[in-house]
Structure formats: structure tokens, C-alpha cells
Amino acid sequence: MEMRSSEFSENARRALADGDLRQKIWKSTHTGLAMRKITVDELPEWEELRERAHAIRKNCIENLNGYLDNFERHARGNGMTIHHAATGDDANKIIYDIVRRSEAGSVIKSKSMITEETHLNGMLEDNGIRVTETDLGEFIIQLAHEPPSHIITPAIHKSKEDVARLFQEHLNIPYTDDPGQLTAAAREYMRREFLSARVGITGVNFACADTGTLVIVENEGNVRMCSVMPDIHIAVMSVDKVIPSFADVPLFLRLLTRSASGQRITSYISMVNGPRSAQNPDGPRQLHIVVLDGGRRQLAAHPELKEALYCIRCGACMNVCPVYQSVGGHAYGSVYPGPIGSVVTPILFDMNEAKELPYASSLCGACTDICPVKIDLHRHLLMERHAIVRKGYKSFSEKAAMAVWKWIASDPSRIEAAGRFGWLLQKLFGSKLVLPGWTPFRSIPEIRRHSFRTLMRRRLKKNE
Amino acid sequence: MNNLFDRFSAQVAANGGWVERVSAHADAVILLGEKCRSDRESVLVSDRLYAMHESYRTIGRAMQSVPYILMKEVLSNATAGITSCDGLIAETGTVVLLSTPGEPRMLSLLPEQHIVVAPANRFTRTLEEYLGEGSSAAFSGNRGSITLVSGPSRTSDIEKTLIMGVHGPRDFGVIVIGGSDG
Numbered sequence: 038m039e040m041r042s043s044e045f046s047e048n049a050r051r052a053l054a055d056g057d058l059r060q061k062i063w064k065s066t067h068t069g070l071a072m073r074k075i076t077v078d079e080l081p082e083w084e085e086l087r088e089r090a091h092a093i094r095k096n097c098i099e100n101l102n103g104y105l106d107n108f109e110r111h112a113r114g115n116g117m118t119i120h121h122a123a124t125g126d127d128a129n130k131i132i133y134d135i136v137r138r139s140e141a142g143s144v145i146k147s148k149s150m151i152t153e154e155t156h157l158n159g160m161l162e163d164n165g166i167r168v169t170e171t172d173l174g175e176f177i178i179q180l181a182h183e184p185p186s187h188i189i190t191p192a193i194h195k196s197k198e199d200v201a202r203l204f205q206e207h208l209n210i211p212y213t214d215d216p217g218q219l220t221a222a223a224r225e226y227m228r229r230e231f232l233s234a235r236v237g238i239t240g241v242n243f244a245c246a247d248t249g250t251l252v253i254v255e256n257e258g259n260v261r262m263c264s265v266m267p268d269i270h271i272a273v274m275s276v277d278k279v280i281p282s283f284a285d286v287p288l289f290l291r292l293l294t295r296s297a298s299g300q301r302i303t304s305y306i307s308m309v310n311g312p313r314s315a316q317n318p319d320g321p322r323q324l325h326i327v328v329l330d331g332g333r334r335q336l337a338a339h340p341e342l343k344e345a346l347y348c349i350r351c352g353a354c355m356n357v358c359p360v361y362q363s364v365g366g367h368a369y370g371s372v373y374p375g376p377i378g379s380v381v382t383p384i385l386f387d388m389n390e391a392k393e394l395p396y397a398s399s400l401c402g403a404c405t406d407i408c409p410v411k412i413d414l415h416r417h418l419l420m421e422r423h424a425i426v427r428k429g430y431k432s433f434s435e436k437a438a439m440a441v442w443k444w445i446a447s448d449p450s451r452i453e454a455a456g457r458f459g460w461l462l463q464k465l466f467g468s469k470l471v472l473p474g475w476t477p478f479r480s481i482p483e484i485r486r487h488s489f490r491t492l493m494r495r496r497l498k499k500n501e
Numbered sequence: 502m503n504n505l506f507d508r509f510s511a512q513v514a515a516n517g518g519w520v521e522r523v524s525a526h527a528d529a530v531i532l533l534g535e536k537c538r539s540d541r542e543s544v545l546v547s548d549r550l551y552a553m554h555e556s557y558r559t560i561g562r563a564m565q566s567v568p569y570i571l572m573k574e575v576l577s578n579a580t581a582g583i584t585s586c587d588g589l590i591a592e593t594g595t596v597v598l599l600s601t602p603g604e605p606r607m608l609s610l611l612p613e614q615h616i617v618v619a620p621a622n623r624f625t626r627t628l629e630e631y632l633g634e635g636s637s638a639a640f641s642g643n644r645g646s647i648t649l650v651s652g653p654s655r656t657s658d659i660e661k662t663l664i665m666g667v668h669g670p671r672d673f674g675v676i677v678i679g680g681s682d683g
Contacts, residue, residue, distance in 0.1 A: 061660075068661050173667055174658035190658060197660050216662040224667055231668070232573055258610060258654035258669025265606045266573060287628040302593035304516065304655050305669070308647035316645040319572060319605035 072299025111249025125155030149240030237263035512594025516652030548603025621680020
């Protein structure tokens with residue numbers, strides 16, 4: 038079922054009532070955090086690495102166009118073809134055109150958040166192109182017709198029994214809920230796809246401005262297959278994936294793999310320097326890079342929120358967020374869930390639609406503390422709230438309540454009068470006193486008959 | 502050198518692979534024979550290894566004998582791919598593979614087993630040290646691609662259960678030649 042950001046409260050309520058789902062999310066987020074802690078604590082220089090990465094990302098986003106130009110010049114020099122897309126639809130159209138010209142009826146894909154953002158799969162399928170997701174987690178949710186619920190482990194909401202039923206139905210294998218046998222079945226199915234595929238689509242983790250190198254991080258080997266085996270490789274990236282120098286790659290790898298999966302390094306890291314050539318004996322004949330703006334340049338111009346573009350998509354802020362831990366990724370109704378998702382979704386997509394997301398936080402700051410590139414996430418959540426209020430995306434009753442409160446709070450005698458009125462209401466109605474949207478989630482403190490000011494005034498009088 | 506070897510081999514083991522040390526190419530060939538456990542026809546060997554020592558010819562076929570149009574088919578049916586490498590990174594248990602003629606990327610990807618044979622003088626402590634000062638300049642002229650491999654293909658997408666060999670090799674090993682007295 039497709040969930041919408043505009044229905045976050047309702048989605049969250051349903052997720053909270055689903056004990057099974059909560060258990061799966063709890064287990065997976067806490068396993069992730071525990072593994073991360075082991076590999077982060079062993080680096081005494083962790084804080085210094087975060088500072089350095091923050092400074093590099095800051096410089097990069099503040100000079101985005103310059104670094105992009107450099108990247109594209111070098112990538113072209115390496116034999117890659119660059120395509121520019123302003124919107125997700127533009128990117129999809131460019132990709133579809135490449136696939137159509139190749140006369141391929143199907144494509145293989147590795148996990149890529151940017152193509153989730155552009156809804157590429159739906160667009161290709163509408164045009165008769167079969168799409169196979171090759172990351173095991175993505176493959177599982179593709180069979181289930183569901184969106185990912187986490188950017189690193191997209192199928193964390195699925196139990197092995199869920200996977201067993203899906204594979205039994207779609208891969209025609211006998212029912213087994215053994216993860217090893219399920220993985221083996223996927224391997225066999227997928228290998229046939231890899232051998233016959235003519236077009237492979239991948240995302241990009243880092244695009245190096247000074248060498249034109251694409252860096253892609255993974256554990257399964259499906260990225261390597263998608264980028265090496267087909268005749269055509271299409272790499273899709275948003276503009277913020279660029280980093281100034283290839284020499285910075287070790288730093289970002291160190292931060293990314295530890296934060297994302299608690300690994301000192303992943304099994305495979307591909308550093309792609311071009312298509313098949315005399316020096317590159319295998320690989321695609323054509324290598325296309327689709328560079329998508331998708332609202333990033335506008336965000337890069339924002340004096341404060343531009344920090345959200347420093348993100349390297351590790352997902353640690355999701356694992357550590359008490360809201361995400363309780364409701365999971367789907368409730369957010371966005372490609373990017375959790376704290377970073379609640380910051381970027383309103384500004385990159387639709388602020389009115391996503392106006393509840395910045396409130397999906399207790400502002401505890403755990404996300405800011407864990408972020409490997411030191412994005413001040415909880416402050417940005419607060420800023421998004423300001424922006425939403427300023428735009429007037431609030432209900433009439435909330436706006437009216439705030440206007441009344443403003444009128445009362447701007448005059449001491451009105452506050453005193455309101456206090457006495459509150460005391461009277463509480464005395465008359467007690468716990469039956471209900472404020473919709475407030476009292477169901479919060480208890481009202483007991484209001485005393487006399488305010489602090491009144492008591493002090495009396496006391497001073499007596500002492501005179 | 503021993504420190505680097507120890508860290509490297511502990512790390513590869515932690516990533517799900519194995520490391521052995523031998524003193525000469527001839528010993529590496531014997532070990533490869535034990536590890537591969539299949540006939541010469543279904544083992545493919547990098548041309549760089551052939552060039553290093555002729556005894557590697559007894560282990561498997563030369564990669565260069567396979568034209569590009571047959572490469573996917575041959576390698577997918579092969580049981581093992583034997584490659585050299587350009588760097589050994591102790592901190593993370595990583596081998597650095599450069600794609601060069603005679604050592605295509607699919608050689609280390611499609612067979613179920615990938616074994617790397619590397620001289621001990623390839624060790625560095627970290628990836629930063631391997632890339633060294635001015636790495637960007639060094640690599641901008643290199644149109645070949647670089648692959649870092651640190652263990653077998655793995656996934657934990659089903660209930661966070663770790664499984665080896667999802668798409669790429671199930672078995673990943675490194676044979677280091679020499680350096681034990683260094």
C-alpha cells in the first residue's frame with residue numbers, strides 16, 4: 038500500500054498498533070546501531086574525521102557548479118556521456134530514450150534512491166520495459182510491490198516467512214524460510230538476468246571532480262554486475278553526489294560504511310573510470326551518466342538548509358531516531374524517511390504535502406550526534422517547522438488557537454485571568470476536559486487556584 | 502611487514518574470506534591446486550600471473566585465450582577465477598584490483614571462487630597510503646577501472662542474517678607470497 042506524507046499521523050498510528058512490524062524495525066535498527074558502535078568506537082579520530090568531511094562537503098555544495106563542471110569535463114575525457122536533467126521526469130525520459138535506442142526490452146538495476154525519487158521503474162514499465170531490481174532487498178520488495186522502508190536495508194519490514202511466500206509464488210520454488218536457501222534461489226534466478234541483460238542502471242555514491250571517477254559501494258556484487266556485464270551502463274546521480282577530489286574517497290568510505298552497516302569496508306567498491314577500452318578489457322560499450330538537479334541547486338542556495346545536501350545517505354540517523362525506531366520508514370510516505378528525510382522532503386518535494394514530517398521528532402538531537410558529516414539535523418527540523426508556519430500550512434483551528442494564545446500571553450493581566458479561568462474549568466470538569474489534538478497525547482498539569490505572582494504579591498504585602 | 506600481514510589476514514577472515522602465506526610461486530601453485538579442487542578447464546587464470554611464473558599454466562586456462570564475446574559464458578561456467586592484485590590494504594583486509602588486458606573485472610566476479618595471488622611487497626597500512634600523495638593525478642590518466650574487494654559477495658537483507666555468495670563469489674581467498682622474514 039502506498040503511504041502519503043500528508044497522512045503521517047494516521048500512518049504512524051497504524052504502525053504503532055502493529056506489534057509485529059514494530060518488533061522487526063526495533064530489531065533491525067538496534068542491530069545496525071550495535072554494529073556501528075563497534076567499528077566507530079575503535080577510531081579515536083572519529084570526531085576529527087567528521088569535521089573534515091563536513092568541511093569538504095560544505096566547500097563542495099557552496100561551489101557546486103564549479104565542481105560539477107570539472108567532474109563532467111573529466112568524465113567526458115574518460116569516454117563517458119553526460120546528460121543533464123532538471124527534473125525527475127526529465128531524467129526518466131533520458132533513460133527511457135537510451136533504453137529504447139538500444140532496442141532492449143528489459144533492464145537490470147542496482148539499488149538507487151535517486152531512481153526511487155524519480156519513479157523510474159513505473160515509467161519504464163508503463164512503456165513496456167521490464168525492470169529487474171538486483172539488490173536482494175530491493176528484489177524482495179519489488180516482488181511484493183512495495184516501496185523500500187530503509188535506504189540501506191530496504192526490506193527490513195519483511196520477515197523470512199514473508200520472503201519465503203514471495204519466492205514460492207514468483208520464483209516457482211518449494212516453500213523454504215531458510216535465508217541461505219532463499220538467497221541461493223535468488224542467485225540462480227538473477228544470474229540468468231545478468232547474463233542476458235543489455236542495459237544496466239546503477240546509482241552513484243561519489244563522483245570525483247578531479248578525475249571523473251564514479252565510486253559505487255556495495256556488498257552483494259550486483260552493482261559490479263550491472264555496471265560491467267551489460268552493453269550499456271547508465272549511472273544516475275543527483276548533482277550533490279560530486280566530491281572535489283579522488284583523494285577524499287578513503288575518508289568518505291571510512292565514514293560511510295561504518296555508519297551505514299557497521300562494516301570497516303564493504304565487500305566491493307567499484308571505481309569506474311570509463312567504458313570498455315584497450316585498457317579496460319570488459320565493461321559496457323557505452324557509459325551514460327544522468328546528472329539530475331531535482332531541486333538541489335535551489336536548496337544549495339539556502340543559507341542554512343543547504344547543509345542537508347552534505348548527506349552521504351548512510352541511514353544512521355534513521356536507525357537512531359526514536360520516531361523511526363517506533364514507526365518504521367513507510368509511515369513517512371517519502372523516498373527519504375527518518376530525520377534527513379523529514380528535512381529534505383518538504384523542501385525538495387511538496388511542503389504542504391509533507392508539513393507533518395518535521396514534527397515527527399522529539400528534537401532530541403540523536404540524529405545530529407550520529408551524522409558522519411555533522412549535519413545539524415534537529416536544528417533543521419525546527420527551521421522547517423518555522424517555514425511551514427510562515428507559509429501558513431496549518432489548520433484553521435491551530436492558527437486560531439495560536440492567535441488567541443498570542444493575545445493572552447502579551448499582557449500579564451490576561452495571563453492571570455486565563456489562569457483563574459483554567460483553574461475554574463479544571464475544577465468543574467476535571468479529567469473530562471478535552472482539547473482535541475492536545476490532551477489525547479499530553480496530560481494537562483494541575484492548575485493552582487492562585488498564581489505565583491498573586492502569592493508573591495500577598496507575601497510582600499504581609500511583610501510590609 | 503608481519504604486523505601488516507596479521508592485521509590483513511584477521512580482517513579478511515572477519516569479512517568472511519581466508520588468507521594463506523607461502524614462500525614462492527611454486528608453493529602458491531600447489532596451494533591453488535588444493536583450494537580449487539576442479540579440473541584445469543574450469544579454472545581461469547589472469548595473464549599477469551602467467552607472466553609472473555610459468556607454473557600457473559598448470560592451474561588453469563589463460564584469460565586472454567577467451568575472446569570478449571565468450572567471456573560471460575565461460576566465466577559463468579568456471580568454478581574459479583585466479584587474479585593478481587595491485588595493492589593489499591591491511592587495515593580493512595582489502596585487495597585492489599586494476600582492470601587490465603588479461604585481467605578483466607568479470608574474472609573476479611562471475612566464478613564461485615575468487616583467489617588472489619599477491620607478493621607481500623604490495624602491503625600498505627591504509628587505502629590513503631596506497632593511493633599516496635597526488636593520487637588523483639596518478640589515476641586520472643588511468644582509463645582502467647579499480648575494484649576494491651574485501652571479502653566474498655554477501656547480503657544480510659533477509660532478517661539481517663549474513664549469507665555469503667549472493668551474486669558474486671561465495672569463496673574469497675588471498676595467497677601472499679613471501680615477506681614472512683621481512
